[in-house]
Amino acid sequence: MVKVVTDSTCDIPLEIARQLSITIVPLYIQIGAETYRDGVDLKPDRVYHELVHGQGLPKTSVPSPGDFVTVYNNLAAETDEIISIHLSLGYSGTHDVAKLAQSYIGGKCRVEVVDSNSVSVGLGLIVIAAARAAQEGKNLDQILDIIHQTVSRSRMFGKVDNFAYLFKGKRFRLTRGLILLGKISMALGIKLLGEVYDGGKIRSPMLLIGRTMALNRLRRWAESFPGVKEIAIAYSTVIDEAEMLAERLEPILSREHILITRLGCVTSTYVGPGTLVIALI
Template identity: 30%
Template structure:
């Protein structure tokens, strides 16, 4: 049997992690001199409070070599191999840490490390697909080939309520051009080739903007892989989330519409009020 592992930026809920028997290794969040583990001992609301008080974006860092090598070694006591996913290598050194951890324990032949070239449930889609294959008894080669085929088809995008966090962190190409209109624009951020880019720019109140953002993708949504679509947000008004869910339900296309809350690392850079609809084209 093959075990599926992901770093914590996959933003899969505890229920999904349990359902698909996924092992999650946390990234680190630094609030000043205090260090926390994503999804373990820090919440997005605590991060927002700290960031607003200190007028800066928290720092985040890759999974630790110790955590990764320990997890790999323990898993390989009971499994034949591991497929491990990381947030885009262009956004974090986590991918390299996972590779080095496999080398450190002499298991490079048993551990396939996949650069998702994505973030949040853009990673999560690949992780779930891998877990489904692993449960069916697929081999390392079969799982790796399948997820690499899916990888360029993952569509990850978000509409942002406040540009403050992305601007502070310098994480998104095109932020300088938007800085002058920070309080007026709600940009659509897309992940392309492993990087975050500013796409369409919306104006107006967030409820209308968020629904329009989802509707603008209707053509793609109707040809998407129908198994699941994620609504992933960073603490968005439940009424806004429900309006997007209702719209997706009205398409009568997806077998499952899954709501997840973004983890601490993603929330650190996107801020509150962010919402994305993520699917496989």
């Protein structure tokens, strides 16, 4: 059976990763003089405490080539086909590190490294689709086709309560117009929404006052795409907002196909408290 590998920015709940035999390679986060593995040694609550009360943003770094080589070698004892799906190059060099590790494996196992062109639950839905295909017995080339189809039709939208984290984090490609909107949202204390695409670009930005208007806007975005098969919602600090959004989306898709999860440590670092992300395929 094909084995599926991804990184910790996928924000897939650990129980789902276990059920689907997904191997997650953690990125690293530095807080002060200490370095932690995302989701292993560090949980999101600590990150949010540092964001609000710390002296500066935590720093993140990619896994080492050795981290990937170890994972690939361990899995090569069970399979001769591995697919490794990662966050977009627009956010991080993780994909390139995985490619480097791939070159060390040689001919003992075929390893394919894929740029998802996404992050968080956008990446997560792509990885889950690949893992389900693997469990159905599809081969590596068939799974690659499924991934490319899924990447092309996936969409991701988000709401941030504090634009400062996007601006300071420097992981999103912000235009001058978007920076101006973000500063207005900060000055007025209102929410900034938009579609995240192409590895960190943001389009269709808008300012909305209040939770209800923001959730309704996210619902309307989801409604505008026909044939949605899966939806994932990731929250930073307010799970009630995720549940409320899921209720609004049930006329579009049954609840069993709507996943709610929490943003992980790395993704949380760059979006801050009060953020809500929705991905659909």
